[in-house]
Amino acid sequence: MRTRPVALAALAAVALVAPAAPAAAAPHESSPIDAILARMTLPQKVGQLFTAYVYGNDANTPSPADAAMNRRQYGVDTPAEVVQKYHLGGVVYFAWTNSLQNPRQIATLSNGLQAASSGVPLTISTDQEHGVVSRMPAPATQFPGGMALGAGRNPADAYRTGRVTGTELRAVGINQAWAPVADVNVNPANPVIGVRSFGSDPGLVAALTASQVLGFQHGANTSAAAKHFPGHGDTATDSHTGLPVISHSREEWRRVDAPPFRAAIAAGVDAIMSAHIVVPALDPAGDPATLSRPIITGLLRGELGYRGVIVTDSLEMAAVRQKYGDDRVPVLALKAGVDMLLMPQNMQVAYDSVLGAVASGELTEARVDESVRRILTLKQKHGLLTWTPVDPATAERSVGSPEHLRVAQAVTDHTVTAVRNDAGLLPWSGAGEKILVTGWNSSATNNVAALAGALGATPLVTNLPDDQKIAEAVAAASTRDLTVVLTNRAGDTTVTDPGARQQKLVKALVATGRPVVVVAVRDPYDLAYLPGVSTYLATYGYTGVSMRSLARVLRGDAPPRGRLPVAIPGLYPYGHGLSW
Template sequence: MSFRRLPVLAGAAVLLLTTACGGGGTDPHPGDRPAQTLTSTDPEAAAAELLAEMSLEEKVGQLFVPVLVGTTAEENADVVGRYHPGGFIYFPDNLQDPAQVATMSNGLQELAAASGAGIPLFLGVDEEQGMVSRLPFGARFPDAMAVGATRDPDKAAELASTTAEQLSAVGINLDYAPVADVNVNADNPVIGIRSFGSDPDLVGELAAAEAEAFQAGGVVAVAKHFPGHGDTDVDSHTGLPVIDKTREDWERIDLPPFRRLVEADIDMIMTAHVLMPRLDSSEEPATLSPDLITGVLREELGYDGVVTTDALNMEGVRQSHDDGEVAVRAVLAGADQLLMPPDLDLAYSAVLAAVEEGRIGEERLDESVLRILRLKLRRGLLDAEPVDPEAAAGVADHTGHREAAQRTADASVTLLRNNGVLPLAEGASVRVLGPGGERIGAALEDLGHPLAASASDADVVVVGTDGARGDAEQRDLVAQARASGAPVVVVAQGTPYDISALPELDAYLAVYSSMEVSRTAAARVIAGTVSPSGRLPVDIPGTDLVFGDGLGY
């Protein structure tokens, strides 16, 4: 497929689409199709023109976003030619270095151009930053909860704009971010620091700032996970979380961020594999619920953007139906794109058969395909130029990006306990233990604090934790440090809830992330070269610490 700008006629640009069919086994139009001129640059009208030229098989293909195979475009040629998918999702096994990813992205778009209707691909990735980060290169920002601790929408926007620049440089045009879940459950095993916090207004403000910056950078933003995954104690990757919450409580806690994102015209929203029996009587996870997707998201909130499922290979959506039926029911519920079906052929065949049999009406199918095409037009995919593999390396190794990540980490550090230990006295020696200890220790040494060989030889013991509430070994390490008689400083690098299991500390810092920049930021605060300015973005059960708390120097 190629799109080229023709001379301006009557004040409007005209796009010319030419397609050549590839190896699509289901393509009913063998050989070259005649050139098609799009007479409108309005995404709505242009999408309708494209839709009119698509076969049923090509339309169904646009609903699917499978996992990419391998590290080259050629390894996925059969999938593109046979199924004409709407996109692919990248994972670390697909990604080596900037040049390789850029070359692969270009090759995939070339395959799509030569196949079926020639519609470009969404090439997506989970690049939330922090612990959910797939790229093996580029600046690594701290997790969303660290951004929440800064209280700064400009920091959220800087994270997203930097990430968008890195993704665009290698041909990735969609990011499954931001997380719009409100984390109100300290035992949440899957969201936690991926959330901006427990306050709906804060989460909505920061998620909207990220979404706007992603989209301004030419990358599709995907808010997740509707209707909310922040109050679960089960991981939907391994089971089906049940949220026994009233409609009133859901509207107060979980809904506000999504409402704000709908009002901001976010490109895409991802569903959650969660069961909410007091909002929906279908006994289906939200991904398969017409009441929640069509009824609430579409009709009540007025959202007409693209809805994608969360990954369909997760156990939370595979409890009651086979994988083909799951795909069909997701479409019937109102989803437009089906992410990561565990068996692409089974799911594709099931949806195609459901349309041919009338179970899914063609009008319903066309609604989804039009939304997908409109978004591809809005984000410029249909006239996008190939990316430059050589230039991609320079973007990935951008000094300014790393500095931006460090600024965010520095601003996030939240001091919650301090019995006069911090900042350290000039030249005080430290013994550093636990998760992140090597990086924190190296940074402290660089800042003039020698590393002691043992806790008994140190002026202060610093212990890193990450999930100590559920890890007896980490709690024992803190207890051993306290037994040395030296003051103990704990640096919590996961959720800030560890303090509830670690009483009587001399000082406690939350950095909400195990990224290198966060460990460096912790050392800077401990040494006093940075004054702590972060504020707690959640309440901490079992303590007197609440949203908004934070000490300074």
């Protein structure tokens, strides 16, 4: 196997940009941790195992609507009271909980929650993968997501992404990132991972996973979590809504799925997140990996030798709740070997079930202590056992700083991939000629307008167009010298685009005979569903930074540097990419 060389190569690739890793304390040598454990009650220990979300933009004065949500979910009004009621070990932030509005607000919320914690400071976390999963709002620096970094092939870029992201998270009091994604995306139809993955090659994914772990942890003192073990890259089912079954043999798992996790472990990753997937070759019992002792303890702890924190994916997801009730899931996860329980469906039920399992003897207090010790060790490693408030004014200066934005643009400039240029349209050098930018648009990033602005073009948003909108786009294209049409998962006619409207739009535009460039702004596989397209690029994302890089490539101000980190089945192999 090449997993060890891959891990070492990943570490070597960032040696020039990563400071030396601090030596980790052996678990039972830490007297501060022993002292904390000795004074904790069992309810406090059990609380340390849980990470939950809370509603409100302030720890003590949420809006009436957020207070009502907290009351319905937890029986108390404020985020601070939720933390205190359950002795929470961690809190996770989302936009829909109103936790993430702007740097000053986030920093103030973090300070308030930490002040409410009883004796042991919190891990405060969020999903900041970048690309399609990016929780921090503007003005936070936006990087391209995993598959774009895979196209760039540069471990140093993965490191810089982790370092800058971690620095901005720490500035607002977030000390734990649920990133990077270590899944190897070998299934083009994967509905839940896709462009979140670095690619389909285990060696590439391993190298970039290790580099990003180092960027977060050593570059920014922010805890990282590699996800989703044992590997979520070959599924056609979304674990948020169903229970995926992975058909990989044990040998395939070792060859395809395991290398990125081995590399993350070699890089010293603080946490590994489990997947709610069934892998019969790894555990024939049919339990999701999160609840599987053969997978969590046997493989991750045993075969891979991992000694850090194991965290569940969200326990609200359908896949982990399909076979067992909400009172059993947390207990079974702990029995499997998990340490941290993320977002239980019913906090009171989950909390009581763990306490009840200890009371009945199904779990021992020593087993709880084992997980609490790992969590406290993670907190100690990042200086969280002696918490200091963050400065909201400093947060405002750090988040989205000019230097961070320059790094993000430089990284993104390495990722745009030119796949096909059969008509020789690109680079487009027509000075003063009229350009139309149309197609799919995100209301969050306004990518059509962003690209049009960068090109000096006319924007026309069509999204999933009806016949009238297609006719409008065709009429506009017939009076332009060039049309750039953006697509998003145009081949997914089950969920994303049930009427295949994007395919119809592209066909109609190509039929005009006018120059057309198609750009996939999410999955690069769209070309397989778009016959007749002679010019095709992939950006793997649709944020402003990706649109600016795309505009430079289209104009010839920069060459396309990306190479496909996955194959486009039947058309182009892994590693293909043009330049000019």
